[in-house]
Amino acid sequence: MFTLSLKVQKKNGLHIRLAATFIITLQSLLKDKDAIKNSYVIYKDKKVQANNLLSLVSLKIEQGEEFLLTCADEIPPHVAKQIVELFEEKDVENVKETEADLIMMENSYILQEAFTKLPNGVVVVDRDNVITYVNDAAVKLLEKPPNELYNHKANIVIPQSRLHTIMKTGQPEFAQKQKINHYTILTNRSPLIFQDKVIGAVAVFQDISNVEKITKELKEVQELQQRLDLVLQSVSDLIALTNEKGEFIFINEEMHGMLIKNKKKKKIQSIIGDNLWKSLLKRPEPFMKIIQVNHQLTYITKINPIIFDEVFRGTVVTLSPLDEIKILLQKLELMEERTKYLERELSKHQKLNSAFSKIIGNSEVLLESLSMANKVSKTDSTVLITGESGTGKELVARAIHETSDRCEQSYIRVNCSAISPNLIESELFGHEKGAFTGAYKVHRGKFELADNGTIFLDEIGDLNLDLQVKLLRVLQEKEVDRVGGFEPVTINVRVIAATNRDLAKMIEEGKFREDLYYRLNVIPIHLPPLRSRKEDIPLLSEHFRVHFNQHLGKSINRFEQGLIEILSNYHWPGNIRELENIIERLFNLTDDDSLKVRDLPHYIYKEEMASATQNLDFLPASNILTLEEYERQIFTHACQFYPSYNQLSHALGITHKTAAKKIRKYGLEHLLGNKYQNT
Numbered sequence: 001m002f003t004l005s006l007k008v009q010k011k012n013g014l015h016i017r018l019a020a021t022f023i024i025t026l027q028s029l030l031k032d033k034d035a036i037k038n039s040y041v042i043y044k045d046k047k048v049q050a051n052n053l054l055s056l057v058s059l060k061i062e063q064g065e066e067f068l069l070t071c072a073d074e075i076p077p078h079v080a081k082q083i084v085e086l087f088e089e090k091d092v093e094n095v096k097e098t099e100a101d102l103i104m105m106e107n108s109y110i111l112q113e114a115f116t117k118l119p120n121g122v123v124v125v126d127r128d129n130v131i132t133y134v135n136d137a138a139v140k141l142l143e144k145p146p147n148e149l150y151n152h153k154a155n156i157v158i159p160q161s162r163l164h165t166i167m168k169t170g171q172p173e174f175a176q177k178q179k180i181n182h183y184t185i186l187t188n189r190s191p192l193i194f195q196d197k198v199i200g201a202v203a204v205f206q207d208i209s210n211v212e213k214i215t216k217e218l219k220e221v222q223e224l225q226q227r228l229d230l231v232l233q234s235v236s237d238l239i240a241l242t243n244e245k246g247e248f249i250f251i252n253e254e255m256h257g258m259l260i261k262n263k264k265k266k267k268i269q270s271i272i273g274d275n276l277w278k279s280l281l282k283r284p285e286p287f288m289k290i291i292q293v294n295h296q297l298t299y300i301t302k303i304n305p306i307i308f309d310e311v312f313r314g315t316v317v318t319l320s321p322l323d324e325i326k327i328l329l330q331k332l333e334l335m336e337e338r339t340k341y342l343e344r345e346l347s348k349h350q351k352l353n354s355a356f357s358k359i360i361g362n363s364e365v366l367l368e369s370l371s372m373a374n375k376v377s378k379t380d381s382t383v384l385i386t387g388e389s390g391t392g393k394e395l396v397a398r399a400i401h402e403t404s405d406r407c408e409q410s411y412i413r414v415n416c417s418a419i420s421p422n423l424i425e426s427e428l429f430g431h432e433k434g435a436f437t438g439a440y441k442v443h444r445g446k447f448e449l450a451d452n453g454t455i456f457l458d459e460i461g462d463l464n465l466d467l468q469v470k471l472l473r474v475l476q477e478k479e480v481d482r483v484g485g486f487e488p489v490t491i492n493v494r495v496i497a498a499t500n501r502d503l504a505k506m507i508e509e510g511k512f513r514e515d516l517y518y519r520l521n522v523i524p525i526h527l528p529p530l531r532s533r534k535e536d537i538p539l540l541s542e543h544f545r546v547h548f549n550q551h552l553g554k555s556i557n558r559f560e561q562g563l564i565e566i567l568s569n570y571h572w573p574g575n576i577r578e579l580e581n582i583i584e585r586l587f588n589l590t591d592d593d594s595l596k597v598r599d600l601p602h603y604i605y606k607e608e609m610a611s612a613t614q615n616l617d618f619l620p621a622s623n624i625l626t627l628e629e630y631e632r633q634i635f636t637h638a639c640q641f642y643p644s645y646n647q648l649s650h651a652l653g654i655t656h657k658t659a660a661k662k663i664r665k666y667g668l669e670h671l672l673g674n675k676y677q678n679t
């Protein structure tokens with residue numbers, strides 16, 4: 001880098017004419033024409049391009065002051081000498097020239113300053129499209145330092161520049177929008193014409209990024225406003241905005257309708273009253289009030305004050321018709337109820353333990369009983385299962401045991417009606433050696449066998465009164481006395497009892513102990529008869545079809561049309577056991593892969609039965625027998641189809657007692673349930 005120190009001796013310092021002479025001298029002296037582009041004048045803390053006339057003048061170097069000229073390459077000594085002399089030569093005393101220099105200096109300085117301070121960018125090129133001037137705003141927008149702009153071709157350093165085109169056409173261009181860096185810019189371009197010749201061009205550009213942004217924001221606000229209007233117009237509530245005086249500045253259509261109909265004025269005070277408005281002004285807080293606008297219309301009125309910059313600016317008012325809200329609340333309550341109901345129902349299905357899933361049926365009555373059984377299975381409470389014969393009492397008892405914590409221990413079933421009265425005591429409680437003839441060793445009763453587990457006392461209603469007392473003692477003391485024993489044996493047994501008899505009635509008749517009943521009936525579970533849950537019949541039929549296919553090794557895959565309907569219409573006195581047996585019978589009688597209507601017993605196939613009854617086929621045309629004989633025949637026939645007095649009496653429409661009496665009278669006990677088991 002070559003540096004030459006220069007001192008201005010001229011009276012007006014480095015004035016414009018001297019600066020121009022300096023540039024011309026440099027251009028003529030420096031051999032390399034590009035060298036001047038890399039030459040700078042440094043004065044105090046300022047550095048300007050040596051060939052920029054306006055910049056040189058703006059340095060305001062006065063007489064006697066020094067400055068530096070720097071060049072990239074060395075200047076030969078004779079050239080340096082000429083330059084030094086240019087500034088040191090004495091002024092030829094010419095007052096007019098000196099004054100003219102001063103005026104030019106002043107003007108050029110003003111111009112320079114004005115351009116520099118301009119908020120718009122200015123770029124000037126000469127006739128060769130070389131940049132000769134850029135102001136500060138242009139430097140900022142172009143995001144390039146001045147030395148990368150000055151003395152460079154405009155179309156190279158500013159790719160968007162069209163100044164060369166302007167010079168060619170001689171036509172100015174105005175308000176051309178373009179993007180430079182991240183600025184949005186409006187550009188005016190004009191050719192510079194001197195003596196009818198284009199000597200350069202100027203571009204003036206204005207940064208409109210902010211205007212753009214504001215325009216965009218404005219558009220968004222307008223869009224938002226439109227949307228809001230739409231929302232406010234679409235809601236069924238009445239909505240209004242008021243100013244700080246309570247005057248409506250916006251009302252939606254609903255509100256408009258109401259105000260017109262009720263001849264309300266233009267202020268919210270006409271709806272809420274002056275007092276409420278005054279208290280709102282005192283304490284601008286949201287509030288809600290039920291307001292009756294006329295005799296028919298009552299609204300839930302909500303008022304929200306609008307506070308802006310801590311100043312109360314107005315309110316947002318919404319009015320909702322009370323009746324509609326009431327209806328909505330009612331609907332909500334209904335929905336809540338429904339949800340709760342559905343949750344309850346769902347939990348019944350979900351929570352049933354897998355042991356209960358063997359029990360088929362979806363009817364509400366059954367599921368309720370099973371849900372209860374499932375719940376109590378985890379406790380040790382005594383359970384009394386009631387329900388007609390064949391309704392699944394034993395199945396439920398077993399499921400309770402399998403779900404309980406005792407599931408790993410014994411489950412002992414005792415059918416109290418099946419054991420002969422002389423043996424039942426020893427069966428239940430055991431006996432000591434030698435307690436009676438033939439008792440040559442200790443016999444443990446069912447209670448002892450069920451220790452730590454569960455004992456299921458089926459047909460508890462058939463237990464005689466003496467044993468009821470003993471059972472009561474076991475339940476109370478948790479001890480059993482073996483027959484012939486001296487020491488009671490402590491036991492830990494969970495008791496599940498079941499009966500198909502009406503224990504309450506038996507208590508009345510003195511056949512069942514009330515105290516025992518209450519001991520047993522801690523958790524009552526009632527299993528509904530099949531006829532009261534007929535919706536389960538198809539499901540159960542299908543269940544037994546699959547069951548018998550597996551057990552009998554068959555592949556029967558359908559029910560003949562109408563069969564399920566007939567089954568569903570039958571009243572099933574023997575309940576599910578009877579249905580199970582009927583399906584098994586159909587399995588045995590069919591000769592193909594379907595279960596047939598024709599294989600049903602005639603008492604189920606009603607049509608057949610109906611026609612048989614019409615023809616009275618079962619009565620001979622002559623040789624009428626005695627009524628007693630007919631009765632005997634009827635009981636003989638019925639006994640075979642029903643496994644218990646209860647069912648038989650039910651089928652014949654007589655009491656349990658009468659049925660038992662008649663069966664004993666005709667000695668038919670041995671026939672009871674014979675065919676039933678085999679059908």
Ligand SMILES: Nc1ncnc2c1ncn2[C@@H]1O[C@H](COP(=O)(O)OP(=O)(O)OP(=O)(O)O)[C@@H](O)[C@H]1O
Nearest residue numbers: 359360361388389390391392393394395500576577
């Ligand atoms: N819901 C059910 N799903 C499937 N099978 C069932 C159902 N209920 C009962 N059963 C079947 O029906 C038959 C009779 O059931 P269970 O012995 O449990 O009835 P019960 O009420 O104890 O009868 P009883 O009073 O005559 O002793 C059994 O084979 C059992 O598996």
